Amino acid sequence: MSQDEFRDMLPGHAEFQLPEPPAPKKMNGRRPVPEKPDEQLAKLEQTAEPEAAAGDVWDRRVAAGLAFLRRRLAGAYEVDEFGFDPELTEAVFHPMLRVLYRDWFRTEVFGIENVPAEGPGLVVGNHSGTLALDALMLTVALRENHPRRRHLRLLGADLVFRVPGMSELARAAGATVACNPDAERLMATDQLVGVFPEGFKGIGKRFSERYKLQRFGRGGFVSAALRTGTPIVPVAIVGAEEIYPILADLKPLARLLGVPYFPVTPTFPWLGPLGLVPLPSKWLIQFCPPIPTAHLTEYADDPLVVYNLADQVRETIQATLHELLQKRPDPFAR
Amino acid sequence: MVTSPPSVVVVTGVSRYLGARVAARLAADPRIDRVVGLDPHDPPARLHGLLDGVERIRADARAAAEALAGLGAEAVVHLAVTSVPDPAHGGRAGMKEQNVIGTMQVLAAAQGAPKLRKLVVRSSTAAYGASFRDPAVFTEDTEPRAVPRGPFARDILDVEGYVRGFRRRRPEVAATVLRFAPLISSSAETSLTRYFAQPVVPTVLGRDARLQFVHVDDALEVLHRSIVEDHPGTFNVAGSGVLMLSQAVRRAGRIALPLPETGLSTVAALVRRLGVEQIGLDQIDLFVHGRVVDTSRLVREFGFTPRSTATAFEEFIRSHAAGSSLTEDRLAAAERAILDGVRRMRAAADSADSRA
Numbered sequence: 001m002s003q004d005e006f007r008d009m010l011p012g013h014a015e016f017q018l019p020e021p022p023a024p025k026k027m028n029g030r031r032p033v034p035e036k037p038d039e040q041l042a043k044l045e046q047t048a049e050p051e052a053a054a055g056d057v058w059d060r061r062v063a064a065g066l067a068f069l070r071r072r073l074a075g076a077y078e079v080d081e082f083g084f085d086p087e088l089t090e091a092v093f094h095p096m097l098r099v100l101y102r103d104w105f106r107t108e109v110f111g112i113e114n115v116p117a118e119g120p121g122l123v124v125g126n127h128s129g130t131l132a133l134d135a136l137m138l139t140v141a142l143r144e145n146h147p148r149r150r151h152l153r154l155l156g157a158d159l160v161f162r163v164p165g166m167s168e169l170a171r172a173a174g175a176t177v178a179c180n181p182d183a184e185r186l187m188a189t190d191q192l193v194g195v196f197p198e199g200f201k202g203i204g205k206r207f208s209e210r211y212k213l214q215r216f217g218r219g220g221f222v223s224a225a226l227r228t229g230t231p232i233v234p235v236a237i238v239g240a241e242e243i244y245p246i247l248a249d250l251k252p253l254a255r256l257l258g259v260p261y262f263p264v265t266p267t268f269p270w271l272g273p274l275g276l277v278p279l280p281s282k283w284l285i286q287f288c289p290p291i292p293t294a295h296l297t298e299y300a301d302d303p304l305v306v307y308n309l310a311d312q313v314r315e316t317i318q319a320t321l322h323e324l325l326q327k328r329p330d331p332f333a334r
Numbered sequence: 335m336v337t338s339p340p341s342v343v344v345v346t347g348v349s350r351y352l353g354a355r356v357a358a359r360l361a362a363d364p365r366i367d368r369v370v371g372l373d374p375h376d377p378p379a380r381l382h383g384l385l386d387g388v389e390r391i392r393a394d395a396r397a398a399a400e401a402l403a404g405l406g407a408e409a410v411v412h413l414a415v416t417s418v419p420d421p422a423h424g425g426r427a428g429m430k431e432q433n434v435i436g437t438m439q440v441l442a443a444a445q446g447a448p449k450l451r452k453l454v455v456r457s458s459t460a461a462y463g464a465s466f467r468d469p470a471v472f473t474e475d476t477e478p479r480a481v482p483r484g485p486f487a488r489d490i491l492d493v494e495g496y497v498r499g500f501r502r503r504r505p506e507v508a509a510t511v512l513r514f515a516p517l518i519s520s521s522a523e524t525s526l527t528r529y530f531a532q533p534v535v536p537t538v539l540g541r542d543a544r545l546q547f548v549h550v551d552d553a554l555e556v557l558h559r560s561i562v563e564d565h566p567g568t569f570n571v572a573g574s575g576v577l578m579l580s581q582a583v584r585r586a587g588r589i590a591l592p593l594p595e596t597g598l599s600t601v602a603a604l605v606r607r608l609g610v611e612q613i614g615l616d617q618i619d620l621f622v623h624g625r626v627v628d629t630s631r632l633v634r635e636f637g638f639t640p641r642s643t644a645t646a647f648e649e650f651i652r653s654h655a656a657g658s659s660l661t662e663d664r665l666a667a668a669e670r671a672i673l674d675g676v677r678r679m680r681a682a683a684d685s686a687d688s689r690a
Contacts, residue, residue: 062676070669074662075584081576082470082627083544158467164540164595171544181469181476 078090082182083171086151093173094143099331100133101140104280106334111287120230121290123152123171123194124221126213126317127202130239130263131206132156134203138194138237139173141285153186154193155179155221159200159260183224193219193230197310198275204261205280207245211238211321228305229294234313236320239283242331244268284324288316338453339562340408341376343385346386346398346440347414349377351458351522352550354384356557365562370405373396373414375423375431395472409452409561410444412437415493417458417486418525418614422558426485433489433559443502444507453509454560459546459570459627460487464619470544472511474568474633475629484616508566512556515572515627518646519550520653526534531654535583536601539592543579545625546572547647552640556632565635568626579621581628584649587658595622600609 068091071077077087097330101107115121123142128134139152153176154170159252176182178195186193201214225232246263255260268275291312299305343360361369369387374394376686377385419426420467444450449620462468463478464487482488494511501509516526521644526547529535530555546569556571557574583590593601598618633639640646655661 059677063673068667070665073583073584073660074665075582079576079578079581081544083578162466168542170541176470177467179467179469183469267387
């Protein structure tokens with residue numbers, strides 16, 4: 001017997017209306033699944049499959065999923081010259097990363113207004129956490145919180161692009177090799193570029209050195225920004241240091257495997273693949289006010305200007321890290 | 335800058351598809367008085383029709399040297415650069431002989447030709463080598479970071495080296511080097527078109543290269559313009575945009591067969607018995623690293639934009655539809671069938687629910 005029939009049988013309850021369910025609203029951590037698929041998906045659906053608009057939510061979801069699968073299998077999608085595949089990133093990578101971002105790390109973002117709404121930008125952050133999860137979380141943070149939902153184009157170490165499989169995932173997610181021609185090309189086409197100048201020195205450092213910025217290399221990222229007049233947005237990320245605390249680094253083993261470090265954490269390698277589960281620390285991400293560089297374009301090759309600017313970025317990030325750490329006394333707080 | 339077209343043009347490599355097409359097009363141009371085709375081999379029968387208006391001299395590169403000066407050539411178009419070893423013409427040894435020694439001798443002859451004004455050399459985007467530290471997009475000024483493994487790519491580096499030497503010795507000659515992306519069209523037979531025409535396409539496991547193609551007609555247009563006009567310098571010639579290898583395989587409706595990189599060429603050679611095209615180190619380098627070039631210099635200098643990579647590939651697919659298994663129509667039909675099935679199942683479940 002359906003609900004309607006049952007209600008009609010009850011005396012005096014024929015006119016009774018069930019109260020409207022409350023509108024979905026943003027809550028801490030979990031967010032209810034929106035009933036309406038977002039605009040981009042709806043547009044894709046309409047262009048691909050007009051009759052999919054009919055039917056209920058699940059019908060539409062199944063239709064959208066199938067249309068997505070068909071487009072992937074037929075190769076009917078666009079990829080930019082760096083190999084960035086927006087459709088795959090949007091439909092597969094980001095939903096998976098969002099679970100980590102929202103439910104596991106309970107990430108909070110501050111100062112998103114400091115990220116330019118349009119035009120190029122160079123986001124420079126502190127690197128930590130053994131595996132470069134902080135870079136991925138930063139991409140999700142920008143995509144989720146920025147009013148224009150901008151994609152962050154990461155610059156990765158060439159080791160990432162040497163490893164089969166990983167290289168293609170990285171390219172599809174919008175990353176490219178960290179070199180000046182690529183960085184300048186991305187910035188010249190008004191993209192938001194993300195870079196971690198500490199590199200492996202940052203993610204491979206011991207837990208005892210957490211939140212101490214390492215050397216910023218030769219400041220190649222600054223000269224790329226200067227050459228294109230791109231504003232630099234320093235960003236401080238707190239939380240990544242605690243996900244895989246490195247207690248020791250087995251250097252000979254690392255050398256044998258051809259990797260920059262071989263971490264020993266409380267769970268890795270003792271628990272095997274389980275050791276790859278990151279500890280659920282609380283993450284805070286703070287974007288700092290942008291540093292304009294348009295007036296310094298002719299100093300791109302001046303080592304002193306480049307070094308001073310890199311130092312300024314480094315100091316800003318270090319100071320912001322201390323502020324954020326005071327906001328978060330307990331690394332595993334809610 | 336447009337100067338008067340040369341009156342006598344010498345084209346090398348007319349026994350091959352591109353050379354024959356270029357020579358035919360030059361012969362049809364009324365501004366050019368005389369087109370001479372140089373080639374050590376006789377062209378195959380299917381190219382004979384094209385070469386009607388072309389004087390052909392069958393000569394190897396050394397004999398060509400004397401021919402060049404004697405003919406009073408004003409422009410030399412060097413297209414005798416092969417990308418795959420041809421077992422009929424001596425395999426890899428013959429290929430190297432033709433590419434490297436041939437180029438050396440043609441350029442030496444060109445250097446001694448007193449009336450020469452123009453030199454056009456066919457090169458390839460393989461000149462950028464293949465390294466994991468490479469930038470994603472190559473401009474003409476990018477230096478190769480590592481010596482490539484492929485024999486063709488190594489030949490191309492040698493060829494470009496000889497052209498650099500030629501430019502130093504004859505600075506008044508307008509030397510144009512055209513770095514072509516892989517050529518593709520509905521009719522041309524190249525190793526890459528044969529590769530994509532197979533029903534099962536071997537690829538490299540864990541790698542998905544970014545590819546660019548250029549349509550043969552666009553390549554011909556660029557070659558023709560560089561001969562009748564004056565465009566000294568080095569230019570990338572490719573269709574804008576990028577296709578991933580997996581995407582290209584899917585668009586062609588073929589099935590990819592990912593093989594591990596180590597021993598891929600051996601495996602591919604074994605599978606060749608089953609009708610799969612042989613894969614050499616050149617292809618492996620391309621499929622591991624991908625190759626994307628910036629063509630803004632070409633567009634600016636020639637005022638010509640080749641059709642995009644996706645369009646060129648589309649045209650190629652249409653003429654090679656036979657042998658494709660996962661076509662777009664079939665996928666769409668499967669999608670409709672599954673969707674209908676799901677709807678029917680849910681409708682049945684719903685009615686069962688309401689009955690209960």
